[in-house]
Amino acid sequence: MTEVWPGAPFPLGATWDGEGVNFSLFSENATRVELCLFAPDGTEERLEVAERTNLHWHCYVPGCGPGTRYGYRVHGPYTPEDGLRFNPAKLLIDPYAKAIEGGVDPDAANILPYVPDGTDTADLEPDDEDDADAIPKSLVIDPTFDWEDDRRPRRPWNETVIYEAHVKGFTRLHPDVREDLQGTYGGLASEASIAHLTELGVTAVELLPIHHSIDEEFLHEKGLSNYWGYSSIGYLAPHAGYAATGSDGEQIREFKGMVKALHRAGIEVILDVVYNHTAEGNHLGPMLSFKGVDNTSYYRLMPDDPRYYMDFTGTGNSLNPVNPTVLRLIMDSLRYWVIDCHVDGFRFDLASALARELYDVDRLSAFFDVIHQDPVLSQVKLIAEPWDVGPGGYQVGNFPVLWTEWNGMYRDTMRDFWRGNAGVSEFASRLTGSSDLYESDGRSPVASINFITAHDGFTLADLTAYDQKHNEDNQEGGRDGTDDNRSWNCGVEGPTDDAEVLALRAQQRRNLMTTLLVSQGVPMVLGGDETCRTQGGNNNAWCQDNEISWFDWDHDAAAREMYAFTRRLVALRREHRVFRRRHFLQGDTRDSAVLPDAWWFRPDGRRMTTRDWDQADGHTVGLFLNGEQFPYPDSRGRPITDDSFLLLFNAHFDDVEFVLPARRFGTTWAVELTTVDPAVEPGAWTVPTRGTVAVASRSITILKRVAPVRRG
Known part of the structure; x- marks a missing residue:
């Protein structure tokens, strides 16, 4: 019989001190708790947890140590009509x-x-x-790890380029990653993986959920799985399926090793976290953890019928951050990943759900208040997906200071502009950092996480190749995924050998990528877009853990060309502060003696007028970005200067002749790049002030000033 001591209520979870393990579990409404220890052969021993302090059930087991497999059986009323679902038959x-x-x-x-x-x-x-044979066991861990001299890169937001990727999908097919490491944390830490990221020039990887997750039952019946991982059940545990070294606790060391390797390369690690719901679904969903530990504490239940769950997420349940203990769980989880695992930031899935105090989204909810006063979490990167599926859930632009946001308006506007369905006014606002969304509350352009594509939706290659989604493999009869894609006028949908169609698609991909990387704000590149990754038109590949989702590293000529072009764009952004300003542009000062920091002009070289901005069908516009006008010094107090650029945008189906602006903006300009011909080298041709530049239909030309402004 295993000896059991009283132990302590804190810290929660299983804590090894070198001589034994302290176990602590919160449950406000339980009447009895059993700690279940499992031998290697599966034999279960149940230990009574007799001590209860401030709603924490706790005990200490001497001689217990890392690798111990355990779970809980929690007793209490089973009255779903009251929101209580205790069932000790369920581990x-x-x-x-x-x-x-x-x-x-x-x-x-x-x-x-x-x-x-x-x-x-x-x-x-x-x-x-009894379901003990079906439920994965929790594990006692050894928290020690040799971080050596690991330091977080602490990259400023305006220098950040995010790369969104999936731990497994990124390397599952990579031929230069050791076979046993493919699709794992170790694979992402491999030399080949890091070389790709550093050569591309990105500064942060944003990983789809790595919290331990569980597949939905209906997916199991279809032979599918929750590939994306937005079905969390362990907020402090790295997903075991991504570990090459084993699942008896080795996954933690492997995850930490991955973070250390990325940091050595100067790359930050941002985790996509899902604190808005869990894998336990609705009232008919599985009982895995929270539901059986204390259903009424952990979940938002319907006030008039607590048998049912409030669902702001479309997954069947919503976690209850209004409860102080649940809020503490979220905060403890976040601090664990920062302090113990050295991650650099978080992207919060459906963050509006976390901001709901009672029902409405509350910008000053306890969740934000606690993070803002936290000395650790207030210093890391915080990204909100600023919507959920509940009423009033679309909150783009409404998150508080310290937060950045996935800017869904940016995505929609840029897609529409290059499809010919949006005018220049909205395009200009999004290109320059969306000041209409972020400036009034004291935030800066970096509050906007700009993206054209993300994991949820078409890849860039598919966006420009398919007019309709093709989600047949999801086995939902085409009902899943968004239906908002519209024709790109490329002549044919899907695969084709038509050279003209392929050329137009490639040009549109370059237009979108160029727009993203010259926009003020923080760019996020969907992993694989730099090499034309396709999902065959599937715009909701959440359940496709196979070649549909995995990165294809067998790059054809189009993929190699796109990779080289994207590298060039990232380098351009890195080398020129004018594309990544820390403050919003002020525009024309109306003082002819002072060059504005930004100046918009028509194809005839004249300043845009109110009438020009109001034209709904305007598809061409030029932008002067002044590298001499920075309203702040560098970190050492020195004035900042940069090159100046002209950006010529033509989303029209006809070619357009641009006349360059007056001499005060510059006397000679050289081509930097054009999306018509990605092989054009910087400086290949020049044009003088008031000279003309032919900008082909659906293309961008960027010019750099190579002769000084003539003054006086």
């Missing part, structure tokens, strides 16, 4: 587990809280089948 994952050994095996035992008759009332009676 529960520790909400504070720092390692979880793997996935659920639904074939081993019934994990659902109802008999399989499919009726909506079936959950009113508890299912008494």
Whole structure:
């Protein structure tokens, strides 16, 4: 019989001190808690957790150590009509587990809280089948790790270029990554992976969820899986399936090793985190952890019928950050990843759901208040996906200071402009940092995370090749995924051998990538867009853990050309501050003796007028960016200067002749790049003031000033 001591209520979870393990579990409404220890052969020993301090059930097991497999059985009323779902027949994952050994095996035992008759009332009676064989065990870990001299890059926001990627998909097919490391944390840390990222020039990887997640039951029945991982069950545990070294706790060391390797290359690590819902679904979903530990504390339940869950996420449930203990779990999780695992920031999935105090989105919710006063979390990168599926959930531009936001308006406007469906006014606003969204509350252009594509939707190659989604492999009859793609007028949808169509698609890809990387704000590149990655038109590949989603490293000529062009754009942005200013542009000062920091002009070289901006069908515009006008010094107090540029945009289906602006802006200009011909070298040709530049249909030409302004 294993000896059990009282232990302590804090810290929560399983904590090894070198001589034994302290276990602590929060449950406000439980009447009894059993700690279940599992031997290597699966034998279970149940230990009574007799101590209860301030709603924390705790004990200390001497002689217990790293690698111990455990779970909980929590007793109490099973009255779903009251929101209570205690069922000791169901083994529960520790909400504070720092390692979880793997996935659920639904074939081993019934994990659902109802008999399989499919009726909506079936959950009113508890299912008494023991599911220990189906539930992955929590693991006691050894937290030590040799970080050596690891330091966070602490890259300023205006110098950041984000690369969104999936840990598994990025290297699963990479021929230069050792076979046993493909698709793992170790694979992402490999020399070949890091070489690709550093050569491309990105400064941060934003990883799709790495919290331990569980596949939905209906996916298992279809032979699919939740590839994206937005189905969290362990907020302090790295997903075991991405570890090459093992799943008995080794996943933590491998994850930390990945972070250390990326930091050595100067690359930050941003985690996509899902604190808005869990893998337990609605009232008919599985009981895995929170539901059985204390359902009424962890979830937002319907006030008039707590059997059902409030659902702001479209997944069946919403976590309850209004409860102080749940808020503490979120904060403890965030601090763990920063302090213990050295990550550099977070992107919060459906962040509006976290901001809901009672029902409405509250900009000053407790969640924001706690983060803002936290000395650790207030210093890392914070990115909001500023919407959820509830009423009033679209909150782009409404998050507080310290926060940046995925700018969905930027994405929509830039797509529409290059499709010929948006005018220059909205385009100009998004290109220059969306001051209409962020300036009034004291934020800067870097509050806008600009993106054209993301994991959720078409890849860049598919965006310009498909007019309709092709999600047949998802087995949902085409009902899933968005239907907002519109024709790119490329002549044919999908694969083709038509050289003219392929050339136009490639040009549109370059237009979109160029627009992204010369825009004020923070660019986010969807991983694989730099090499024309395709998902065959699937714009919702969340359940496709296969070649549909995995990166293809067998690059053809088009992929190599796109990679070289993207590298060139990233380098241009890195080398010139004028494309990544820390303050909003002020525009024309109306003082002819002073060059403005930005000046918009028509194809005839004249300043844009109010009438020009109001034209809904305007598809051509030029922009002068003044490298001499920076209203702030560098970190050492020295004045900042840069080259000046002309950006000529033509989204029209006809070629346009641009006349360059007056001599006060510059006397000679040289081509920097053009999206018509990615092979044109910088300086290949020049043009004088008031000279003309032919800008082909659906293209961009960027010119750099090579002769000084003549004054006086």
